Amino acid sequence: MPYKFTFDLSRIPRFFFKEVARISYEKEMHKKVADAVQDIIRKFKIQEATGLNLADAVHLLEDLVAVEAKNLLEREKFLKTKTRALFLPHCSRKYMDNRCMAKFESNIPSYVCAHCSPDCLINRATSIAEKKGYDVFILPGGSCVSKILRLKQYEGVIGVACGEELKLAGEILDQMKVAGQAIPLLKNGCANTLFNFETLLQTL
Ligand code: SF4
Numbered sequence: 001m002p003y004k005f006t007f008d009l010s011r012i013p014r015f016f017f018k019e020v021a022r023i024s025y026e027k028e029m030h031k032k033v034a035d036a037v038q039d040i041i042r043k044f045k046i047q048e049a050t051g052l053n054l055a056d057a058v059h060l061l062e063d064l065v066a067v068e069a070k071n072l073l074e075r076e077k078f079l080k081t082k083t084r085a086l087f088l089p090h091c092s093r094k095y096m097d098n099r100c101m102a103k104f105e106s107n108i109p110s111y112v113c114a115h116c117s118p119d120c121l122i123n124r125a126t127s128i129a130e131k132k133g134y135d136v137f138i139l140p141g142g143s144c145v146s147k148i149l150r151l152k153q154y155e156g157v158i159g160v161a162c163g164e165e166l167k168l169a170g171e172i173l174d175q176m177k178v179a180g181q182a183i184p185l186l187k188n189g190c191a192n193t194l195f196n197f198e199t200l201l202q203t204l
Helices: 014-030 034-043 046-050 054-079 121-131 144-151 163-175 197-203
Strands: 084-089 103-105 110-112 135-139 156-161 179-184
Touching: 014 034, 014 054, 034 046, 034 054, 046 054, 054 163, 054 179, 084 121, 084 144, 110 135, 121 135, 121 197, 135 144, 144 163, 156 163, 156 197, 163 179, 179 197
Parallel strands: 084 135, 084 156, 156 179
Antiparallel strands: 103 110
């Protein structure tokens, strides 16, 4: 969990993310988003809703905007890719103890979902992505990204993680010339983290 603070945006209205997308587009146009980020924090009462202080809220929002802007830039290239992988965070599993039946493959390194719980977010994401031809990896940490990409080459990768980790992974993908799409976590932490399943469906 790279952020030194925890956040939960899962109850913020969907319109908030449209605003993030709009500002991200403007970032590409004007490269000045500081005022817009402060505006969106005030407008959606992000500090009140999440308990974040202003500096952390700005940090979080700037990362979300940067991630969304990179998604826009990479989207066309990503859509042309033929071999794709989906990287999911292990902390979004329904269970983090031995009730999770996933096997950990240390040589990859990735968990392999055993589909034990129909309502597990990782199970749902894995099932739909595999049907669409993705190789799915459930990562114990961001350092696994480059290890996996050295083991097997992909033209396109979708990653789900917190904004800070997504920015780091984006740099690795750039170096390896892999087209990336990123889905930020709505709720971070060491367990029960959340991402928006609809956003994943639209991105796949
Ligand atoms: S569905 Fe998969 S990831 Fe979720 S708890 Fe079961 S084995 Fe673990």
